Amino acid sequence: MSNTKGYAAQSKTDPIAPWEFDRRAVGPADVQVEIAYCGVCHSDLHQARDEWGGSVFPMVPGHEIVGRVKAVGSDVTKFKVGDLAGVGVMVDSCRTCESCRIGLEQYCDRHQTVFTYNSRFPDGTEAYGGYSDNIVVDEAFVLSISPKLDLTATAPLLCAGITTYSPLRHWNVQPGQKVGVVGLGGLGHMALKFAHAFGAHVTQFTTSPGKEADAKRLGADEVVVTRDPEALKPLASTFHFIIDTVSAPHDINMYLNLLKRDGAMVLVGLPDTPPAVSAFPLTGARRSLAGSNIGGVAETQEMLDFCAEHNIVSDIELTPISKINEAYERMLKNDVKYRFVIDMATLGE
Ligand code: NAP
Ligand code: ZN
Numbered sequence: 001m002s003n004t005k006g007y008a009a010q011s012k013t014d015p016i017a018p019w020e021f022d023r024r025a026v027g028p029a030d031v032q033v034e035i036a037y038c039g040v041c042h043s044d045l046h047q048a049r050d051e052w053g054g055s056v057f058p059m060v061p062g063h064e065i066v067g068r069v070k071a072v073g074s075d076v077t078k079f080k081v082g083d084l085a086g087v088g089v090m091v092d093s094c095r096t097c098e099s100c101r102i103g104l105e106q107y108c109d110r111h112q113t114v115f116t117y118n119s120r121f122p123d124g125t126e127a128y129g130g131y132s133d134n135i136v137v138d139e140a141f142v143l144s145i146s147p148k149l150d151l152t153a154t155a156p157l158l159c160a161g162i163t164t165y166s167p168l169r170h171w172n173v174q175p176g177q178k179v180g181v182v183g184l185g186g187l188g189h190m191a192l193k194f195a196h197a198f199g200a201h202v203t204q205f206t207t208s209p210g211k212e213a214d215a216k217r218l219g220a221d222e223v224v225v226t227r228d229p230e231a232l233k234p235l236a237s238t239f240h241f242i243i244d245t246v247s248a249p250h251d252i253n254m255y256l257n258l259l260k261r262d263g264a265m266v267l268v269g270l271p272d273t274p275p276a277v278s279a280f281p282l283t284g285a286r287r288s289l290a291g292s293n294i295g296g297v298a299e300t301q302e303m304l305d306f307c308a309e310h311n312i313v314s315d316i317e318l319t320p321i322s323k324i325n326e327a328y329e330r331m332l333k334n335d336v337k338y339r340f341v342i343d344m345a346t347l348g349e
């Protein structure tokens with residue numbers, strides 16, 4: 001008998017389907033979380049379909065995990081049974097290198113970050129993610145969640161939230177600065193909410209004319225539909241910072257031209273093919289092009305606490321796990337406002 005019920009992809013061409021497997025026994029430093037909800041990130045789809053290469057199967061996707069603590073090991077101090085808890089994109093790292101010591105476990109210098117799924121622990125066992133009824137994680141990688149937050153809509157903060165919060169903080173976005181958000185999906189709508197909460201003047205770039213009214217409601221001061229590249233011309237050299245959340249190949253040079261001198265564009269979207277970048281928009285105004293990967297454990301907690309204080313959560317559509325493959329297809333068609341969250345109570349149905 002396996003101790004965990006979940007859903008997995010058995011290969012890159014199989015649909016996500018029921019699968020039972022074993023979690024490790026709860027060790028002294030471990031917290032076992034009974035999963036209530038798990039967000040559906042576009043990275044789940046990229047990896048389940050092996051779009052980035054090197055995927056490990058069977059794969060239990062899911063790294064936007066929230067629920068209640070079901071068991072704790074003897075050395076655990078931060079959590080007790082019944083507490084609300086979250087697990088994001090990482091479940092371990094070396095913890096001793098320079099990056100790990102300063103709370104940047106996602107950039108572990110020894111490349112020993114263990115991701116929540118499609119990854120292996122140092123002993124060679126596979127990590128399985130949140131499309132399942134429970135997860136066992138070292139308490140150092142478990143987050144506390146305020147009871148003030150709507151738990152269902154909090155799940156996506158664990159990836160979409162931190163992935164957009166972290167670069168906005170790192171590049172020190174200030175009140176009054178002009179910030180652009182490219183793509184209004186799971187990550188994009190959180191970037192919009194955070195940039196607005198930080199006091200920036202925010203412009204949403206979208207390929208979907210139907211999202212204009214929502215973008216304004218979510219905090220955009222302006223919305224630009226990018227199907228007509230002419231619409232971008234008057235905005236040249238006006239932005240301090242642009243965050244690109246797009247999941248598919250697209251032209252990034254047209255956005256680089258929108259940055260002021262010394263402005264930065266940060267890629268968080270991870271299309272499966274590399275972008276073509278012209279050096280001219282970079283050299284022409286000393287602009288930077290950078291990337292950013294999720295956020296460290298301490299910063300993820302900071303982001304969750306900020307959300308509790310400012311009442312920020314995701315806009316979600318709850319789905320039963322049996323409709324996960326349909327949810328993937330709808331996500332690919334930009335047909336979700338703005339994040340699917342799986343109701344894990346439907347696992348037994
Ligand atoms: P998503 O919900 O599917 O949103 C992606 C958005 O990109 C869409 O809503 C759409 O916005 C836009 N888009 C889609 N296809 C496009 C195309 N062909 N041309 C232009 N725009 C297009 O995905 P997500 O979950 O937010 O994830 C976005 C990307 O970030 C994925 O590649 C994911 O793997 C990556 N990611 C990275 C990190 C990290 O740490 N760096 C973390 C999580 C996810 P509009 O309709 O507004 O145009
Ligand atoms: Zn994600």
Ligand code: ZN
Binds near residue numbers: 100109
């Ligand atoms: Zn490390």
